[in-house]
Amino acid sequence: MAKKGNRVQVILECTEQKESGMPGMSRYITTKNKKNTPDRMERKKYNPILKRVTLHREIK
DSSP: OOOOTTEEEEEEEEHHHHHHTOSSOOEEEEEEETTTOOSOOEEEEEETTTTEEEEEEEEO
């Protein structure tokens, strides 16, 4: 599989659920351009366990 430029796969993990200590984890896989976005990504995504939109941060 050939890489396409500077795009890499990243995992976004829910921050609110991690802090609350609830079991399970809401994670999303997406891609980002490392050249344009060198910092960790943050997006508001739906958390099916908490049943609301929460802040998800890039992990690794």
